[in-house]
Amino acid sequence: MSAVTIELGSDGILVATMDLPGRPMNVVGDALMDGIAAAIERLADPKALGLILTSAKADFCAGGDLDSMSKWTRPEQPFEASMAMKKVLRQLELQGKPVVSAINGHALGGGLEIALACHARIAMADPRLKIGQPEVKLGLLPGGGGTQRLPRLVGIQQALQIMVEGNDMSPQQAQKIGLVADLAADRAELMAKARAWVLAHPAAKQPWDEPRFRFPGGDSRSPAVAQLFTVAPSMASAKSWGNYPAIQHIMSSVFEGGLLDFDSACIVESRYFAACSMSPESRNLIATMWYQLNAIKKGASRPAGVPASKVKKLGILGAGMMGGGIAYVSAKAGIEVVLLDTSAEAAARGKAYSQGLLDKAVTKGRSTPDKRDALLARITPTTDYALLAGCELVIEAVFEDRAIKAEVTKKAEGVLGASATFASNTSTLPITGLAQASVRPKNFIGLHFFSPVDKMPLVEIIVGAQTSDETLAHGFDYVLQIGKTPIVVNDSRGFYTSRVFATYLAEGIAMLKEGVHPRSIEVAGQQAGMPMPPLALQDEVSLSLSLHVFEQTRKDLAAEGKTVVEHPGTSVVRQLCEIGRVGKKAGKGFYDWGPEGRTLWPELTKLYPPAAQQPDQRELIDRLMFAQANEAARCWQEKVLRSVADANIGSIFGWGFAPFQGGALQFIDAMGAKAFVVRARELAAKFGPRFEPAALVVEQAEKGGRFAD
Ligand code: NAD
Secondary structure, three states: OOOEEEEEOOOOEEEEEEOOOOOOOOEEOHHHHHHHHHHHHHHOOOOOOEEEEEEOOOOOEOEEOHHHHOOOOOOHHHHHHHHHHHHHHHHHHHOOOOEEEEEOOOEEOHHHHHHHOOOEEEEEOOOOOOEEOHHHHHOOOOOOOHHHHHHHHHOHHHHHHHHHHOOOEOHHHHHHOOOOOEEEOOHHHHHHHHHHHHHHOOOOOOHHHOOOOOOOOOOOOOHHHHHHHHHHHHHHHHHHOOOOHHHHHHHHHHHHHOOOOHHHHHHHHHHHHHHHHHOHHHHHHHHHHHHHHHHHHOOOOOOOOOOOOOOOEEEEEOOOHHHHHHHHHHHHOOOEEEEEOOOHHHHHHHHHHHHHHHHHHHHOOOOOHHHHHHHHHOEEEEOOHHHHOOOOEEEEOOOOOHHHHHHHHHHHHHHOOOOOEEEEOOOOOOHHHHHHHOOOHHHEEEEEEOOOOOOOOEEEEEEOOOOOHHHHHHHHHHHHHOOOEEEEEEOOOOOOHHHHHHHHHHHHHHHHHHOOOHHHHHHHHHHOOOOOOHHHHHHHHOHHHHHHHHHHHHHHHHHOOOOOOOOOOHHHHHHHHHOOOOEHHHOEOOEEEEOOEEEEOOOHHHHOOOOOOOOOHHHHHHHHHHHHHHHHHHHHHOOOEOOHHHHHHHHHHHHOOOHHHOOHHHHHHHHOHHHHHHHHHHHHHHHOHHHOOOHHHHHHHHHOOOOOO
16 A cells, blocks of 8 residues: 555646555655655646645654664765655655645644645644644754755744744644645635645746745845844753754754755755764654653553543642642543642632632633633532542642641541542652551552642652552553653652652752852753753752751661661751751742842852862763762662653653753663763762662673663
């Protein structure tokens, strides 16, 4: 079966319908491009007046075929593949008859590039339909002519924004900027409008093939665009710290292409495409943000054999910051929510959190009063446990206190059905211990949300010693139901995310104690690709909370007859807490926090005077990243982690581990265990045994093997 079926209508219009066999979506690869080439050949038929390119699948075309791209090992391969695709697309626009794309679904990446090679684009008016060039998000650039056609169609500035940010547009937005010629209400209208367009434009030509073509807004030589190029690259670098070479490559391709004729510009683009495809950043992003994320979403960590479930009624105990947020995201997903607290006022405050978010959305035009009211009507604030009857799931988000958690668990179980799942949102208390308060520990699980709940994409599911597969599957299904990404980990102190995240903060703080200038520490965090520098982040988390967790851990371990090794950073946290500098919530920590933002506390360098000899930034960056990666490896070794995908996605979505590194374990895989062990040992010799590489990585270095194997 061919990837593109071609039919000549009685009106003389060829319709080429993309429908890649055996794939849920159309993706750009040899099969699809061969099909388009065949359609071009058919256009040579004198009876054919023009061509409509559309798709039989739900999407128009979703992008490049990452499976084949992942096999490239030499830069010639992406270069040649990109040139071959462009050869077909160039023929498509130069063969002399009008071609229009009828965009019936998402047109992304290579899909949009195909549409750009048509003389016009008509799209369904569905605002959920996505149009865009998201390649940059996987460390790539549009290599099918996108960096050349888009600027020539919508102007360099607009095109750069689309490609550098990688965000999708709705068809309405695309029409506004002149990317789409017309919109259609349904499929019949789409095809009718496409036919009419072909018949009305017998001599269609691309603007860039007109002899007097001018870039809209000017080419790279024009003063306005030249000015743009003096600031845009440095602005992008200020944000990305140079960790995303695809951004620079896109800009270079557009800039250089804007000095050249179209065909030469296409060659330049292919060279930059090859550079992106071969980059470790793109390899890491594709491995994690594409393959591993998709595996997670498809349920790789969910026990097979348990039927899929849906929560219709959810109970939430504790209507504070977390409870209020969980109520919002759940009601948004259509779930009835009972939001319980100790007083009617506290419960109402929890619901008011949703009201606040929704009012803002209505003001900004992102929601309507009707939708807001319907969502709010699904949240019932109460103090009455009887209302929990019939809930399939209850999530506890009361104070972080074992006794209170035990009490609410018992009260809730008194009214819940035997099959209901009980989840705790604890951030630090081991789940197996909390489950002791439950009469059915098999139904007990950890669902660790992140703050702010409405923004953070991850939920860490914690499996206690007695948690059943059914309970895990229920928890997993619920997390997907509310549109979040689940990772599954085994029970342990700090679970996975809090435990590894803490090493980033602690390492940064330890540097301060050694006399590293605080500004160097903060810059190192950002150079490393972390979303926030360590000292500022510790202020956000609050120093008193971290100290409390540390003291609790010390007490718990002492009760087990164990001693805890204090991280060198802890004494700094203790000292600042003693003088009331507990973090952002107090307006003071490592920084002074004011309405204007944060500034480093001037006295900090008096308390911790910077050494005369400051270390190399590379060493600081390595310390911050090795501390995290090594702790993640230990979590793997101790079987806290159950899959590499969970480790990598959990690190990026949970605490913002540098995405271009592909996650905490991919960091080691990409570097290679041997190199990791050598550097980790150097750091251990200089800064302490916490850097001694995890035994498993040492074994990988000696015998071969990677986490992802
Ligand atoms: P919070 O103080 O904002 O809210 C706790 C709520 O629980 C309050 O409204 C309180 O009135 C209510 N509550 C206390 N005792 C109760 C009882 N017996 N019955 C019913 N309600 C009761 O706290 P939070 O930040 O929302 O944290 C809640 C839980 O979530 C804690 O276990 C915390 O460790 C965990 N958590 C917090 C974060 C975070 O960033 N804040 C992140 C992940 C997990």
